[in-house]
Amino acid sequence: NRVVFSRLGFPLGSAGSYIYCPENNDEKYARALIINFQGRLRIGRDSNSDDIVEASGGKNVSCG
Numbered sequence: 001n002r003v004v005f006s007r008l009g010f011p012l013g014s015a016g017s018y019i020y021c022p023e024n025n026d027e028k029y030a031r032a033l034i035i036n037f038q039g040r041l042r043i044g045r046d047s048n049s050d051d052i053v054e055a056s057g058g059k060n061v062s063c064g
Helices: none
Strands: 016-020 031-035 041-043
Antiparallel strands (some): 016 031
16 A cells, blocks of 8 residues: 655545554554645544544544
C-alpha cells in the first residue's frame, strides 16, 4: 500500500486511516495514522480509555 500526493501536496484518493498491527494481532499494541483530504496527518488516540486507539470515524482499530 502507498500514499500518493499531488504536486500541490494533497493526497490522491488516499484519505483515511493507515493501521499498524503487531504480528500477534493484539489491538492494544496497534497504531493508527489518519490522513485527511488536505494531507494533514495525525496519530490515532485512545479517546474512550479502553486501551485501543481509534481510527478515523472514532472506531477502534481492528487487527483481526
